[in-house]
Amino acid sequence: MTEFTKDEIIEILKDDTKNDWLFSLADEVRKKYVGDEIHLRALIEYTNICKNACKYCGLRCENRQLERYRLTPEEIINQAYNAVDIGFKTVVLQGGEDAFFSKDVMCEIITEIKRADVALTLSLGERSYNDLKAFRKCGADRYLIRIETTDRKLYRKMHPYMDFDNRVRCLRDLKSLGYEVGTGCLVGLPEQTIESLADDILFFKEIGADMIGIGPLIAHPQTPLKDAKNGSLTLALKVMALTRILLKDINIPATTAMETLDPNGRIMALQCGANVVMPNLSLEEHQAKYEIYPNKGINSLPLEGENSLEAKLLSIGRTISTGYGFRNKERK
Numbered sequence: 370m371t372e373f374t375k376d377e378i379i380e381i382l383k384d385d386t387k388n389d390w391l392f393s394l395a396d397e398v399r400k401k402y403v404g405d406e407i408h409l410r411a412l413i414e415y416t417n418i419c420k421n422a423c424k425y426c427g428l429r430c431e432n433r434q435l436e437r438y439r440l441t442p443e444e445i446i447n448q449a450y451n452a453v454d455i456g457f458k459t460v461v462l463q464g465g466e467d468a469f470f471s472k473d474v475m476c477e478i479i480t481e482i483k484r485a486d487v488a489l490t491l492s493l494g495e496r497s498y499n500d501l502k503a504f505r506k507c508g509a510d511r512y513l514i515r516i517e518t519t520d521r522k523l524y525r526k527m528h529p530y531m532d533f534d535n536r537v538r539c540l541r542d543l544k545s546l547g548y549e550v551g552t553g554c555l556v557g558l559p560e561q562t563i564e565s566l567a568d569d570i571l572f573f574k575e576i577g578a579d580m581i582g583i584g585p586l587i588a589h590p591q592t593p594l595k596d597a598k599n600g601s602l603t604l605a606l607k608v609m610a611l612t613r614i615l616l617k618d619i620n621i622p623a624t625t626a627m628e629t630l631d632p633n634g635r636i637m638a639l640q641c642g643a644n645v646v647m648p649n650l651s652l653e654e655h656q657a658k659y660e661i662y663p664n665k666g667i668n669s670l671p672l673e674g675e676n677s678l679e680a681k682l683l684s685i686g687r688t689i690s691t692g693y694g695f696r697n698k699e700r701k
């Protein structure tokens with residue numbers, strides 16, 4: 370069993386001479402605990418309207434230059450069915466914190482989507498216990514909400530109007546309601562320390578996360594962080610690799626932010642711990658408007674054919690799973 374202490378994690382993160390060792394260890398752990406299958410999740414970005422003002426995010430309410438859109442419940446349901454028809458076994462609904470999507474509206478959407486044979490992941494931000502309970506009752510299976518950083522001081526700086534404790538409360542509520550829970554962090558926030566990244570990794574373990582998404586910060590020109598340096602892809606991959614080694618059998622996506630920094634970023638991620646890819650199934654006319662950060666994987670690979678995602682995955686010895694891709698295989 371590989372276990373690292375906080376001090377060891379810090380040492381590994383600071384020292385770049387042992388990266389090859391770290392990445393191959395993460396790849397071995399991935400192979401042993403989750404195998405060679407890649408789980409695909411169809412991502413539907415259904416609204417870019419958001420009441421929050423996260424300093425790094427292009428969807429922040431204070432970005433008046435962004436053209437806003439919101440799909441109707443019917444459009445969302447149709448998009449989900451479309452993804453199921455193509456063969457996806459998981460649909461992810463992701464959106465800004467948009468008040469239009471009240472508990473009742475969401476429950477209607479969830480119930481309709483769950484008529485199909487598909488696992489459903491929600492990624493809609495912070496909600497009350499009651500809302501989360503209602504969504505679960507309608508059949509939602511998983512929920513993604515990154516903690517972003519466990520450094521409280523930095524969290525407060527990056528997230529005006531938001532409260533770290535409420536985010537942790539959401540994660541704990543989700544766990545107690547029986548969701549598979551996803552969280553994660555950004556790598557490369559201004560003033561973020563290596564020590565706090567080590568805390569992030571230990572937090573993922575402590576909270577009992579089933580999925581972890583990690584991405585480098587990408588400076589968005591229409592945000593207060595426009596002059597920030599982009600995060601380091603290598604450091605993000607190292608945080609991801611350590612997460613794999615410590616949490617073992619969880620699901621870890623190769624994130625699009627990694628691909629934005631390097632055209633081969635996602636494949637690199639799949640070779641040092643990741644086992645999930647989330648192709649963007651949003652309507653093309655909206656993809657450019659879901660601009661969390663610039664150049665966000667708009668030209669992602671086709672799903673079939675010579676130059677497809679599948680061909681790329683096969684070329685690195687991996688196959689596409691035909692299952693739902695729960696952490697707990699017995700679940701469905």
Ligand code: 5AD
Binds near residue numbers: 554586588
């Ligand atoms: N660069 C990288 N990732 C970002 N996110 C938001 N803004 C950026 C950015 N500028 C990430 C956050 C959020 C996820 C949906 O996108 O971590 O949780």
